[in-house]
Amino acid sequence: MFSSKIFNLGNAFKQHFEIVPAFSDALKDEVYRVRHQVYCEDLKFEPARPDRRETDEHDSNSLHLLMRSIKTGEFIGCTRIVLSRPEDPCYQLPFEKTCATALDRSIIDPSKLPRKDIAEVSRLAVIAAFRRRKGEANSAVSISGRDFGTPDQPRFPFIPIGLYLATTELARLNGIDTVFVLTEKRLASHFSKLGFDLQYIGSPIEHNGERIPSMMSVSATINNMRINLHSLYHAIAVDIKRNLPKEVLCFGKTNDQELA
Structure with missing residues (x-):
């Protein structure tokens, strides 16, 4: 892993990427376009749509995020936070349906929270040009040991970790402390090693490859974050605050405490 004395992740991130919350119709359209490119055209996880936009019934109650390349100005990745619908007691988050028989409710029962x-983090997608390496052709987002380089030539997987840190900050701003995610076991393992508070809550299922239901405490992730990630998290938090329309800052209760 990186030493913060050697490599300032926040400064490096700002040179290459920007996080943009997608609250306007135009930015949401970019989210759906990226998702169609990845999920429908590239991976073929979903059927192609005539309008080349991948959407579903959960988008209307979701917070969306984009990642933009500073060099090209193009949007290269996206994700979303699916919020519950407190006014609809019958509504289930996507993973509650997909993992209905796989969840270990002795660990946690989402229906009783x-x-x-x-909320649920889902639809992480990164365009092929920024993720296409050996072994990644069938994954919408991935991390491998090679992404961290060597002590002499350090690298860092800014895109997937940047997207997860962005969802962490947006969840925090909206008073969400427990987020669920259906992810590859290898990806979850790498995130856990970086200090993300991921806990498996069930058995693996087949869902466009093997996925395992997990949950993460937002506050624990922030409080226990590795020190070398602090500058990266701060840079992403600044992006979100700068790009978030004032009228939507924020939907829920907020906590303005920042990492030292």
């Missing part, structure tokens, strides 16, 4: 405090 305060619905306004939980």
Whole structure:
């Protein structure tokens, strides 16, 4: 892993990428376009749409994020936070349906949690030009040991970790402390090693490849974050605050405490 004395992740991130919350119709359209490019055209996880936009019934109650390349100005990745619908007691987050028989409810039972405090991170997507290496052709986002380089030639997987840190900050701003994610076991393992508070809550299922249901405490992830990630998290938090329309800052209760 990196030493913060050697490599300032926040400064490096700002040279190459920007996080943009997608609240306008135009930015949401970019989210759906990226998702169609990755999920429908490239990976063929979903059927192609005539309008080349990949959407579903959960988008209307989701917070969307984009990542933009500073060099080209293009949007290269996206993700979303699916919020619950407290006014609809029958509504389930996507993973609650997909993992209905795989969840270990002795660990946690999502149906018994305060619905306004939980959400699901899903639809992470990175365009092929920024993820296409050996072994990644069938994954919408990936991390491998090679992404961290060597002590002499350090590298860092800014795109997937940047997207996850962005969802962490946007969840925090909206009073969400428990987020669920359906992810590859290898990806979850790498995130855990970086200090993300990921816990498996069920058995693996087949969902466009093997996926395992997990949950993450937003506050624990922030409080226990590796020190070398602090500058990166701060850079992403600044991006979100700068690009978030004032009228939507924010939907829920907020906590303005920042990492030292």
